[in-house]
Amino acid sequence: MKKPATTVETIATTCIAGRIRVLNRVITNLYDNALRPFGMKLSQGNVLAVTAKLGVARPAQVCEILKLDTSTLSRTVDRMVDNGWLEVVPDDDGRSHPFRLTDQGRQLMERIIPAWEKAQVEAARLLGEDTLRMLDAAILRINMLDEH
Amino acid sequence: MKKPATTVETIATTCIAGRIRVLNRVITNLYDNALRPFGMKLSQGNVLAVTAKLGVARPAQVCEILKLDTSTLSRTVDRMVDNGWLEVVPDDDGRSHPFRLTDQGRQLMERIIPAWEKAQVEAARLLGEDTLRMLDAAILRINMLDEH
DNA sequence: CGACGATTGTTGCGTATACAAATTTCGTGA
DNA sequence: TCACGAAATTTGTATACGCAACAATCGTCG
Numbered sequence: 414m415k416k417p418a419t420t421v422e423t424i425a426t427t428c429i430a431g432r433i434r435v436l437n438r439v440i441t442n443l444y445d446n447a448l449r450p451f452g453m454k455l456s457q458g459n460v461l462a463v464t465a466k467l468g469v470a471r472p473a474q475v476c477e478i479l480k481l482d483t484s485t486l487s488r489t490v491d492r493m494v495d496n497g498w499l500e501v502v503p504d505d506d507g508r509s510h511p512f513r514l515t516d517q518g519r520q521l522m523e524r525i526i527p528a529w530e531k532a533q534v535e536a537a538r539l540l541g542e543d544t545l546r547m548l549d550a551a552i553l554r555i556n557m558l559d560e561h
Numbered sequence: 562m563k564k565p566a567t568t569v570e571t572i573a574t575t576c577i578a579g580r581i582r583v584l585n586r587v588i589t590n591l592y593d594n595a596l597r598p599f600g601m602k603l604s605q606g607n608v609l610a611v612t613a614k615l616g617v618a619r620p621a622q623v624c625e626i627l628k629l630d631t632s633t634l635s636r637t638v639d640r641m642v643d644n645g646w647l648e649v650v651p652d653d654d655g656r657s658h659p660f661r662l663t664d665q666g667r668q669l670m671e672r673i674i675p676a677w678e679k680a681q682v683e684a685a686r687l688l689g690e691d692t693l694r695m696l697d698a699a700i701l702r703i704n705m706l707d708e709h
Numbered sequence: 710c711g712a713c714g715a716t717t718g719t720t721g722c723g724t725a726t727a728c729a730a731a732t733t734t735c736g737t738g739a
Numbered sequence: 740t741c742a743c744g745a746a747a748t749t750t751g752t753a754t755a756c757g758c759a760a761c762a763a764t765c766g767t768c769g
Contacts, residue, residue: 419678421670425610425626428677429684429693430592430603432700437585438628439703442757444578449758452705455578458724462573473747477571480586481571482727487749491726492689508734508747529576530567536577540699545694551688552580555587558687588725597728605753621717630757635719636753656717656764 415461440446440536451525458494458529460486461522464514469502471511477559571675588684595680599673605641608634609670612662617650619659625707641666 425431444455453461463478464470474484490512493499500519501509514522537545545547573579592603601609611626612618620638624631638660641647646666650659662670684692 419674421610421613421667421674423673424670424677425607425614427681428592428607428610429681429688430588430694431607431610431665432696433585433588434603434607435579436696436699436703437581440578440581444576445757454724455582459576459582460572460580460662460762462569462576462579465569466604471747479579480583481725483748484728484750485726491749492724506735506747510748519569525620526567526569526572529572529681533575533577539702540577541702544695544699544702547692548577548580548584551584551692554689554692555584583750586726593727602754619717631718632720632758633756639719641755654717654765658718 437456440539443539444529444532447528447535448525451528452496453521453525457489457498458525460489460493461498461514461518464499464512465522467520469511469513471509480555534536569608588687591681591684591687592677595631596673599676601643601669601673605637605646606673609635609639609646609662609666612647612660613667613670617659618662619657628703 414430441455444458448454448458449508457478463475467474472483472486475481479486490499490501494501494512497515498521499512500515502513504511540548580690589603592606596602596606608623611623615622618632620634623629624634627634637651638647642649642660645663647660648663650661652659685688688696
């Protein structure tokens, strides 16, 4: 039964969030480098992928899945519409602004797959199998909380 | 020996980086909320903590530890100097701009500890012990690469 | 000494991120 | 119907992040 006695000097190495952020930067840069030739970054790629899965996507729904603030997604979608990868579709409910992939967006997804797979292999090698299993578990737990 | 046959619809749920980013957003928000009463966000808290550990810190060194681009740190340090938490110290080598905590910065660190600990407990509960172990392992592997 | 390459940071620019506040539209109850 | 609260999204503002280009300083080799 030892009391940890946190000191400012120990926080740097023990902070869970700090270490997740380091991980995030390293891995994100890896994918961003892989996607750069296509003029696309991972954050937009994720939106594209989720939209591909949903068919027609409502912003709130995508934000729920990606745990993104709606204001963040709003501007990301703007850029992707400008790039010709997404298009807004009309909806009965005037408050809703659903969107979907354009043909160009779907073609881009297809073209990107090899680069994405390469980054995926690299990331898996870098992190190790155990880490990947734990990532699955962590995401599961996070998603469970929302449904509760 | 099955070929995975990646399709655009499956990428959303399998992308390692995408899931790490989700994790990062959830956990970062948790700590940012805890630190908000102190006018401080986690990203600055990490710089503060690393600086506390180093005593006198050189930018390149902090960037190496946090895997941050030097341009990002440069501007974060500016803000923290403006806030009175860091001070730049002179150096023989005119290229170097090392910095350290001010008294005010160290006092802030001390005051923050309870809130940080609370977030830390919450994050640990949310992620589970196994995930924390994987985080240790992942960071270790990442740091090993640099030394190689 | 003096030019040149290497080291160390900073600036310009565009995207990503979230909170707070504003906006638009919807549903409902008087 | 119309007024008001709820729901869905956008705007305003500030920080975080990285790449490319620039700036400043240092070492060294001739």
